[in-house]
Amino acid sequence: MDFYATDAQVEELERTAGAASGGGRLEPLVALAWHLRQRDVARAARVAREAEALVDAGRGESPQQGPLPARIALTLAECALLNSHVEEATALCQRARSQFESCGDVAGVGDVALLASRIAEVDGMRERELGFYREALDAYRAAGDVQRIAHARLWTVLASGFGDPGSVASELRLIRSEVMRPSPSVEAHLRFIEGVLAFQQNAFLEVVPIFSEVVPSARACGMLEQAFRAEAGLVSAHSNLGDREASCATAERLLARARQLGWPRAIGHALANFARQLSDTGQPERAIELLAEARSVLGDHPRARGYAIATYYLGDACLALGRNEEALEHLRHAESIMRDLGSQPEVACLLAIGAQALSRLGRAREALDSANAALELARSTKARLWEVEALRSLAEIYGTHGTELGEPDNVALALRHLEQALEVVGSIGGHHEKSQLHTEIARAHEAAGDLSRALAAERTARAEEVKEKDRRAVNQLLLAQERHETERAKERARDLESALSTLENLRLVGQDITSHLDPAEMLEAMHRHLGRFADVTFTGVFVFDAAGARLTRYAIERGRPLPISDVQLADFESYAARAARERVEICIEAEEGARAAARIPGTEPTRTFWFAPMVVKDQLLGVLTVQTTTLGAYGEREKLVFRTICGYAAVAFANARAHGQLEEKHRRLGETESEMRKLATTDPLTGLANRRRFFATAESEVSRAIRYGGAIGVVMADLDRFKSINDQGGHGAGDRVISAVSTVLRAQQRPHDVIGRMGGEEFAFVLPGADLEATMKAAERIRVAVEALEVEYAGAPFRATISLGCAAVVDAQTLRGSSAAELEDLLRAADAALYEAKRLGRNRVHGAPDALQRRAEAREA
Known part of the structure; x- marks a missing residue:
């Protein structure tokens, strides 16, 4: 009996089992229950019990029923495991093993070992887990089952970790070369591991299309656990790409899917995943509620990795709220579990974050020891992100407790660690962390009273934020080519591929646009570049004035500047005003035979025009419009280019506003300093001394x-x-x-x-x-x-x-x-x-x- 089956094969089993009668129903019923085990746990258990009744009824007439009773027991064991009934699953596994061994079904013994490895994983028994994977692989080799061998090797790769990405990539190539015709389930499994490998190498733009492909293909093979893991990977990939909206939406869908499946562990993991996204988007209180529920759901297996991760997230969320004692307790608990599991990079992470909690509790020496241990472990395991976290922790500790630790030059020490963290981030291509680190450097200079350096570091932090905004815009452009499910969408993706060749040009365009501070100069640069990518006769920028509730239009037609004019935000006939009010993209085409629109006196009639709001951090800066006298000129490729340039334009206008305010901010810096000192010593809620x-x-x-x-x-x-x-x-x-x-x-x-x-x-x-x-x-x-x-x-x-x-x-x-x-x-x-x-x-x-x-x-x- 195959390990997995496609949806089409399951439909055929449904028909066969429905048409059979008496003892002839037993074999198709057993196969049907087996292949329903992840698709529908409750129904799989019902069908297995029905088959078990047929086995009991037929024992007198046919005592030799081969491996079917064992397969029934193994099906019920997996159903019990998915429902988190671990003891029941273990007992049924033992029964199935005995029955498979008695009838000489070697592949069945391997299937039992594979399920036993998952039970060991739930219990946090890593060595037993790896031992069962080896046992399964030996059994499958003895049975000569190529597809099962491939599955066992892939599970072993996943369970063994990714300490050497090169070795993992070699093993995947070897499996592909040896399995000439992989089954759909093996192909889905291979792609999943390739996605995990890409994730470990921080290639998140590769992860998204791989996992997006794995989710439906794994479901179609009955590998719903694998599909669930792939979707959870999508959440983290989107988060690492800076697409918070996509990561939160995917996490919420994942939680809904987990609740639909009804698997407690899946629900717990999905709750923790969603909570992490909420915490990262500034909602730690809501995250703590979900994490408490996650730990309650996962509490039957308190030494498992999933429980440790939920506990770690809980500690991190408590730390964000200043609940430092509670945070430290959770972080140390998670660290203990990860140590037992041998997850050294995660131990480094938890030591680093725990050091921050200790520092904020005033336990300086313990904090220093914890941060140094984290740094040493992160470097020995090449966990570069956690090396950065450890260096940030050391900076915080020396900045806050340097004198207490016998380091009078504490600010210099703090700055040295932050600069080391910047070097590490630069070596691994971290972008979001750069702006955070420059902000922390600014605070350190401010604490030392060096306001000029603080201001310079703050400017660098803002510049890094702008760069990250640009990267995210490009990332979204790249990911858009994968968002297709139909032939029409595939055709659109082929169009996008031609647009991808222009990305380097777009980057240079962005540099040119953002180098200007005057709206007219920005507009001239945009109009010049847009003509290289699309048919453009008219380009306009509407600068938003919130105080006056109006838009000031700067426009160019075929290189000729047009008079500046104002459009009221409440003008319901203006597409620009509508795009600003509703913050929506608008693309209009004049119908065939209709007169083209020319709302601006003295300009050419327009057949196709596109409007989009320019927004930075939810702040409306204006509206960009691109127009042409040609009908149907703008397809999806052109719109993607326009959106990217619109993003650059938004950044440029944000820079212009920031520059205009810079001298005023500099003048007020001295005034603000005393207020900051007051805030640093005053409880913000009560006004009392902190x-x-x-x-x-x-x-x-x-x-x-x-x-x-x-x-x-x-x-x-x-x-x-x-x-x-x-x-x-x-x-x-x-x-x-x-x-x-x-x-x-x-x-x-x-x-x-x-x-x-x-x-x-x-x-x-x-x-x-x-x-x-x-x-x-x-x-x-x-x-x-x-x-x-x-x-x-x-x-x-x-x-x-x-x-x-x-x-x-x-x-x-x-x-x-x-x-x-x-x-x-x-x-x-x-x-x-x-x-x-x-x-x-x-x-x-x-x-x-x-x-x-x-x-x-x-x-x-």
């Missing part, structure tokens, strides 16, 4: 009290059951409550009091001159005021209570430690009192003993 500023100011107050004497009090406060507010009204409601509470705190604040938001719903106060009694009275006033608050959000009322822990020292001159150590001791005591307030029922104030009394009690104990 954690860093709180500690600096509080330590100064403690130092002053130690020097001059007097009491000093400390309060730690935490809103009670705050999660229920977020659960009920969302994060918007939670933010509204925290903002209202901060207003209460400021109202209670005396001139020398220090108040800070420590993170989340936690606050801290330092009260100079307050002993424990005064500190607790102040805390009680806050508690009462918070309890009286009623906050409205989205039409619903929300209330909150607060628990507060207090600590104080009567005379700070009696303290013998450093101001930092004594502050830490007071905060620790207040935090313990806060914990006790929570334990005693919340919404209360609890005090800790005086610092000296606590130390005396500690000595006596």
